[in-house]
Amino acid sequence: MTGLALTEPALLPERRAVAPQTVSAATRSQVQPVQGTRLRLEGISLAFGGIRALKDVSFDIREGEIRAVIGPNGAGKSSLVNVISGLYRADRGVITHGGESFAHVPPARLPGLGVARTFQNLALFPGLTVAQNIASGLVFRRKRGLFAQLLSLPKARAETRETEARIREIAGFLGLSEHLPRLVSTLPYGLQKQVELARALIAGPRLLLLDEPMAGLTGAEKTAMAAHIRAVRDRLGLSVILIEHDIGVVMGLSDRIVVLDHGEVIADGSPDEVRRDPEVIRAYLGQDAAGATSGAEAA
Numbered sequence: 001m002t003g004l005a006l007t008e009p010a011l012l013p014e015r016r017a018v019a020p021q022t023v024s025a026a027t028r029s030q031v032q033p034v035q036g037t038r039l040r041l042e043g044i045s046l047a048f049g050g051i052r053a054l055k056d057v058s059f060d061i062r063e064g065e066i067r068a069v070i071g072p073n074g075a076g077k078s079s080l081v082n083v084i085s086g087l088y089r090a091d092r093g094v095i096t097h098g099g100e101s102f103a104h105v106p107p108a109r110l111p112g113l114g115v116a117r118t119f120q121n122l123a124l125f126p127g128l129t130v131a132q133n134i135a136s137g138l139v140f141r142r143k144r145g146l147f148a149q150l151l152s153l154p155k156a157r158a159e160t161r162e163t164e165a166r167i168r169e170i171a172g173f174l175g176l177s178e179h180l181p182r183l184v185s186t187l188p189y190g191l192q193k194q195v196e197l198a199r200a201l202i203a204g205p206r207l208l209l210l211d212e213p214m215a216g217l218t219g220a221e222k223t224a225m226a227a228h229i230r231a232v233r234d235r236l237g238l239s240v241i242l243i244e245h246d247i248g249v250v251m252g253l254s255d256r257i258v259v260l261d262h263g264e265v266i267a268d269g270s271p272d273e274v275r276r277d278p279e280v281i282r283a284y285l286g287q288d289a290a291g292a293t294s295g296a297e298a299a
């Protein structure tokens with residue numbers, strides 16, 4: 001884990017109040033992250049014509065928490081991510097970020113609210129380098145316009161130096177330093193997923209929305225990605241929403257899990273609570289499995 005050390009604490013200044021808590025994966029369950037609510041969803045409903053994708057969905061994400069959202073195919077996970085990130089407008093319900101409540105969060109407001117996301121399918125610029133792709137995550141943050149940069153005005157130059165330092169820091173944090181000058185499309189898929197994570201982190205978000213970060217990864221790449229996600233929480237103090245199909249990863253990584261089925265929350269609790277919940281077993285494995293499981297537990 002030494003490669004994950006933040007070597008330049010002067011950077012990412014907004015993290016310093018919560019960051020320098022080095023917590024190993026082995027002691028993850030002893031972390032005391034509960035310091036208020038980062039995001040709250042209340043009564044979120046969404047329909048596409050006659051299809052009710054989300055029905056009265058409510059849950060919260062605490063500061064410094066890894067919160068997974070799982071459910072069988074068609075359960076409503078992507079719809080929920082798209083509502084949180086403002087791509088869909090819920091028919092009903094309220095989303096509260098910190099102290100601000102919204103019926104619909106305009107996507108352009110998300111960076112200002114401290115929210116960043118990654119996508120289910122890679123959304124990188126294949127013709128750009130790793131460094132340029134990471135820098136693209138700052139597009140909403142740069143204060144000096146293109147004109148000032150082209151003229152190389154002093155403040156624009158200072159901002160460019162700051163951006164380069166941030167890129168180096170995030171790349172070091174995620175073990176990408178040696179790859180910075182390479183075209184991103186020449187990297188193995190697992191590293192490209194890490195570049196996407198780096199791009200999401202560079203603007204210094206408080207809440208990270210990860211849409212299937214393990215999709216398409218090998219076992220070894222999943223292990224690396226899981227370590228990075230844990231480090232993002234433990235070392236940078238971020239809250240993480242994890243939408244993920246790999247249940248093994250979810251159980252090992254999450255503090256709390258929301259389970260959706262047919263657009264409704266059917267369970268919400270710790271990995272152990274969710275794992276044993278008969279409704280969850282039924283949703284994933286069918287009626288017979290739920291009966292067999294409870295029968296076996298009773299025996």
Ligand SMILES: Nc1ncnc2c1ncn2[C@@H]1O[C@H](COP(=O)(O)OP(=O)(O)OP(=O)(O)O)[C@@H](O)[C@H]1O
Nearest residue numbers: 048051052053071072073074075076077078079080
């Ligand atoms: N743009 C859309 N137009 C019409 N129906 C949609 C749209 N997006 C989602 N749906 C429907 O809403 C329901 C929930 O879909 P959603 O994609 O949110 O589920 P999911 O849990 O992400 O599924 P998966 O795990 O297969 O990606 C499904 O019945 C789906 O067919």
